[in-house]
Amino acid sequence: MHDPSRPGRLVFPPLDPNVYPALASPSPPPTLSPTSPTASSPNPPNPRSRSAASLPLLPSSLHDLLPDHTHPCCSNPVFVLTADGSSVYRLDPKPVAEQPPPYASFQERARAATEPASSSWLLQGAGDSAPRSPERIGQRIDSQERQYGTFSNVEEEIPAAACVGSTLRTIFCGDRSVALASSDEDRLAWGTFWEPIADPAYWRTLPHLLILNFPFGLMFWPPLLAGTLAGTALLLTLPLGAVVWWLTLLLARWAATLELRMQAVHGPMPRARVVFYRRREPLSPRSRTRLLSAAECGETEAERDTRFLANSWAMFTDHYSYAALAYFLLIKPLVVLIPTILLIACFPPNIRCSVIAAQRPSHRNPETLVSKVHDEYLTPDRPTTLNAGVHGTLRGVEIVGPDGVKARRFCQVPFAHPPVGERRWRKPEALPSDASWDNVKGEEFGALAPQPEYQVRNDKGDLYPMGVPNAVLDEDSLTVNIWTPAGAPPKGGWPVWLFLHGGWLQIGNPAMTDKNDPANLVSGPMPTVVIVPGYRLGLFGFLAGKEVQAENDDGTAGNFGFWDQRLAIEWAAENAHHFGGNGANITIAGLSAGAYSVQMQLAYELNSDAKPLISRAMMFSNALPAQCKTIEESQAGFDGLAEACGVDAGLSGPEKMAALRKVPMQELVDKVMHLKIHTFRGVTDGAFVHPEMYARVVNGDFARRFGARGMAIIIGETPQEEVMYGATNPPRTLDDVAIQLENYYNPAAARQLVACWPLPAALQGLKPDEPITDKTQVDAVKRMFGDIVAHGQVYVSERALVRSLLQHCPAENVLRFRLAWKAKYFAENAIFSGVVTHADDQWAWWFLSRFGFSSDEDKVTRSWLAPVVPFIAGDYKAAAQAWYGFAPTREDQTRFRELRNGKIAIVDDERWARCIEIADQMSK
Structure with a gap:
């Protein structure tokens, strides 16, 4: 968006240095050309974009738990910021059924990731003495059908960034790693396939998943399943079902929040840059009105709605409540059970029986022996x-x-x-x-x-x-x-x-x-x-x-x-x-x-x-x-x-x-x-x-x-x-x-x-x-x-x-x-x-x-x-x-x-x- 006190300049939201280490101290963006279409006739800002742009970024984990009804693929353009901040691109809007992936080609991502961050924000305008390289302009984000639109030119990029508003997308390519080095373009697929196996970071996830993450998820499965079944059954006959459902959804949301905190405290892999970042509205109209007023006065604190019934209704209507419930009821158990079944099925029968027989728990029943698979x-x-x-x-x-x-x-x-x-x-x-x-x-x-x-x-x-x-x-x-x-x-x-x-x-x-x-x-x-x-x-x-x-x-x-x-x-x-x-x-x-x-x-x-x-x-x-x-x-x-x-x-x-x-x-x-x-x-x-x-x-x-x-x-x-x-x-x-x-x-x-x-x-x-x-x-x-x-x-x-x-x-x-x-x-x-x-x-x-x-x-x-x-x-x-x-x-x-x-x-x-x-x- 434009800063009224500094015409022609862009104001970007402040960046969290823990989340965006490469973008924490960007160079000032370039001055807009007076002839820029956006400079002369900027897009009319909407209240939501204005208020959202003036607020500091919140942790992504909190935003992802709140509802968002303004997906960019529905109406607005999609703006893509490369992982190192070297470019901001705009993609043509597509219908809801066609959600474009915000990824550049391997070649473009490699260049973006390998260039210095200090120069990545020097987005040159049309009148600058050092125009950008032509090969960095007009590139396409390729799908197999090459249907998701083109990158705009430099004159379109800079003013388009002012309309990013409450939706900002970044490309994920690791913490400080290179997505794919340009020198690796001709490497055989098998070479890149086996590369992660040698990376200790991937192996560190196994004890985290087996010892901490999976048991944590399975611990919540019985009460959530019981609450879902009981709440559904009682809802058909008694108002008590609503109370059971309320407790079940609250437990699901609490478990999801606890898992996010657990991941933050004991993350098995290095912190990655966010793939997808969205600003959210406050839950209640009253808070939204207060937020807009506070933004105009330079305040940044938003008032939360503390009404019990309003928040309860919001929890029932928020699809993320059911997403969390489905995650703990279906996704996490399946992630554990299906691989376990496959491992058992894939083990040779004699090896599997030897493994089972070798186990010697502290409590065993000698009357029950383990049968062999080929039995x-x-x-x-x-x-x-x-x-x-x-x-x-x-x-x-x-x-x-x-x-x-x-x-x-x-x-x-x-x-x-x-x-x-x-x-x-x-x-x-x-x-x-x-x-x-x-x-x-x-x-x-x-x-x-x-x-x-x-x-x-x-x-x-x-x-x-x-x-x-x-x-x-x-x-x-x-x-x-x-x-x-x-x-x-x-x-x-x-x-x-x-x-x-x-x-x-x-x-x-x-x-x-x-x-x-x-x-x-x-x-x-x-x-x-x-x-x-x-x-x-x-x-x-x-x-x-x-x-x-x-x-x-x-x-x-x-x-x-x-x-x-x-x-x-x-x-x-x-x-x-x-x-x-x-x-x-x-x-x-x-x-x-x-x-x-x-x-x-x-x-x-x-x-x-x-x-x-x-x-x-x-x-x-x-x-x-x-x-x-x-x-x-x-x-x-x-x-x-x-x-x-x-x-x-x-x-x-x-x-x-x-x-x-x-x-x-x-x-x-x-x-x-x-x-x-x-x-x-x-x-x-x-x-x-x-x-x-x-x-x-x-x-x-x-x-x-x-x-x-x-x-x-x-x-x-x-x-x-x-x-x-x-x-x-x-x-x-x-x-x-x-x-x-x-x-x-x-x-x-x-x-x-x-x-x-x-x-x-x-x-x-x-x-x-x-x-x-x-x-x-x-x-x-x-x-x-x-x-x-x-x-x-x-x-x-x-x-x-x-x-x-x-x-x-x-x-x-x-x-x-x-x-x-x-x-x-x-x-x-x-x-x-x-x-x-x-x-x-x-x-x-x-x-x-x-x-x-x-x-x-x-x-x-x-x-x-x-x-x-x-x-x-x-x-x-x-x-x-x-x-x-x-x-x-x-x-x-x-x-x-x-x-x-x-x-x-x-x-x-x-x-x-x-x-x-x-x-x-x-x-x-």
């Missing part, structure tokens, strides 16, 4: 149905692989009435023999038996919660999950493999995770019908006491989980044929507490008049170490629970039971780990557990009955069972050692076990009730506790059982093993690295090839499982020959088949003598 299980399961005769139709799924259907799975098929209400802490009640399965959701897993969350901390300090992620707990969980091979069954049906899950009888799941999925087993080396039942756990399955016994005529005082297992075995015998299985050929197997349960089921069937249903057994890492607690010894657990639930000790037995049955399931789950006796196990009640059950193992009566039935067993362990046991509920004082052991054993057995272990040197001198906090002492007590429990639960109890069985059974009917190796993937993802501890052998027994066995791993695992096929078919001699490589004798009881370092061998049992010695002491 056939990523193919969606296909729905299927089963005609179950009198039971109707059962829904399930077909597990599909690249070569077709691999297996079929039917979930949560009920075998008993739900043990809820008055059925809590009572023996399970079988369903009618013609119970309908039409409404069973067999295509999906059901609820878990109520259980607390166990956590195990490994040697690196990582904490692992053990359980099924996102599983629902429900007392209505007496169901079975079933896997069958694809295709028609053989004549007589497939063998039935009924597996009892482990978990200290306190936790566990019926094969609901990747870690114990039988699909590969039944479709590969061991075609069987696999049935895995759920059963009651912890205080729901094993609460015992005189109050419980008083409710049952047969003397049952607990053991409800064992009764659930027995009913599931009976159900399998009656219904296996619906799934192609042979109900007369049932092998029961179990891991840990499941193996303990297997021996309990064998003892029940051999010690009572129960119908023979079990053909053989497989026991992994557990056996019966001692007689179960008596009712009197179990009473402390009942009384502790009643006290924790606020049940009056003076109530009668039926009143106590009624009060406990009213306690909600989740409340009981939450209380159990705070009890002194928090582990509930079997009780000697004479109904399920015979008073001489363990004595019959010691004196050989159990083995004689076992041999008379022609039964056989596979039994074994891992080499470092104590590592897992030591990390589970470790003692906190020396007194606590006995308390924790009494959670497993009767008091006499606990004392006998403790007597077999000398106190480690690191624990010498500690008081019995002194807290153990020193790391050396903590490690020592964990090792001692783990060693005691591992011997009691596994090493001693298994060898005592093997010795007894081999005294009364053929040698080929007792097959021993030690699995001392893990396939690479499972070794990398194990809770404990460098050892093979409790339950680390399940990858082999379930044949979990879906996680990527190498050819050698696949071969050795198939060889390991090969003898199991004749074993479950009842051909024990063939199984023993394949197991040992020779026909075993009773003298081979101290040897077992071992898988170590990828090789199978027959080795001596170095623990035999010591464990038999401890077994003899415990049996006295």
